[in-house]
Amino acid sequence: MINISKSITAVLLTLSLFGCSAKQNLDTPARGTITIAADESFKPLVDQLTSAYMGLYPDAHFNIVYKPEQEAIATMLRDSARLVFTARELTQQERAVLDQRKIEGKTERIATDGVALIVSKANGDSLISVSEVQGLFTGRITQWSQMAGSRQSGPVTLVFDNNNSSNLSYMLKRFNITDVSKLRIFTVKSNREVVEYVRTNPSAIGFIGVNWISDGDEPLSAELSKDLRVMGISEKLNPTSRQDYFQPFQKDLGLENYPFRRGVYIVSREAHPGLGGGLINYVSRDAGTLIIEKLGLWPAIPYNREVYLER
CATH class of the missing domain: 3.40.190.10 (Periplasmic binding protein-like II)
Incomplete structure (x- = not known):
């Protein structure tokens, strides 16, 4: 004959031990x-x-x-x-x-944080306006020669780390772009690969998270920043001096001067x-x-x- 009282006690003891074990594993x-x-x-x-x-x-x-x-x-x-x-x-x-x-x-x-726009040092252009960036994403601008004061020639290639990256998503949302099929966008596999591609392709503009290149004490930042320019960006339609342009570094992120911050x-x-x-x-x-x-x-x-x- 089964002792019900002992069976219930055993079950409760087992559950109690299991509960203690689960808590210990948290x-x-x-x-x-x-x-x-x-x-x-x-x-x-x-x-x-x-x-x-x-x-x-x-x-x-x-x-x-x-x-x-x-x-x-x-x-x-x-x-x-x-x-x-x-x-x-x-x-x-x-x-x-x-x-x-x-x-x-x-x-x-x-x-x-900021989405940094980078170009090769072989490209003499390091300043760009928000209007010109918008033109690149709407298809209104396709050539370097269409941008004010540009010394670079040829078509502009926009380089991102991935089709589903936050960098690309941010830029598309910023300019309400839903169709990229006609844009000259090239994707690689990482922010580091964007840097490497831009370094050897003067006609490209790369889009990366600024924390890849903003730590002055980090050897990786120094390595990646070599032979690159971080573009200054102006929200003014017709900028007149370098003071109208801002880069995605700490002070201008905090003061909300840099346009592409997130x-x-x-x-x-x-x-x-x-x-x-x-x-x-x-x-x-x-x-x-x-x-x-x-x-x-x-x-x-x-x-x-x-x-x-x-x-």
Whole structure:
């Protein structure tokens, strides 16, 4: 005869042990391993932020997957990554995927970044207006000779890292472009490959995330910046001096002078106070903002520095 009381006790004990085991396996802000998806244009930024965090917490580990923006967001939505670094917030359709699964999620803006326009040093042109950039994307301008003061000749090639990249998405959205079939757009596989292509092709304009070239202390930035010009861009229809042009570096990102600036966001689907939340807090409200500043970007919440003066 089965002892029902003992059977129930055994089941409850098993469930209790299973629950304890599940809780023990949950990551915390200081311990565990999670996967992060990130837009490839933010690779230098994400590498430095996660490396610094793991330096503080040796038991914390991040598996980072770099993909074009759309693919990176999709990776997070299907639960193959805990959070994603991206250049935009989720769309209503993307938000609905989390809502359907009753996942509240979290979106944190951590910095202002810029899409940098780069040309080869062999190209003597380093200034361009927003109107001229718009002309390149509408097809109104196809030749270097059509741009004011240009010393370069031949057709203009626009070079991006990927068909689904945040850099291309940003520029198309900026000028309300839906059809690129007639434009001279060339895509490669990474921001680094954009740099390499532009370096050897004077007729090309490359579009990259500025954090690839904005850290003056980073050997990679120095290597990539070699033989390149970062174009100055003016919002004036008829610029008259160099003071009308701005580059995508820290001060002009923060003062909102540079036209092609955008936010950097972390979108999380984390359902408990875990490693993802720890990283977000570090990046947005702790010394992580100093890394953002070091990279030449503008942090959403500047690091609070207190200076005491004594007589």
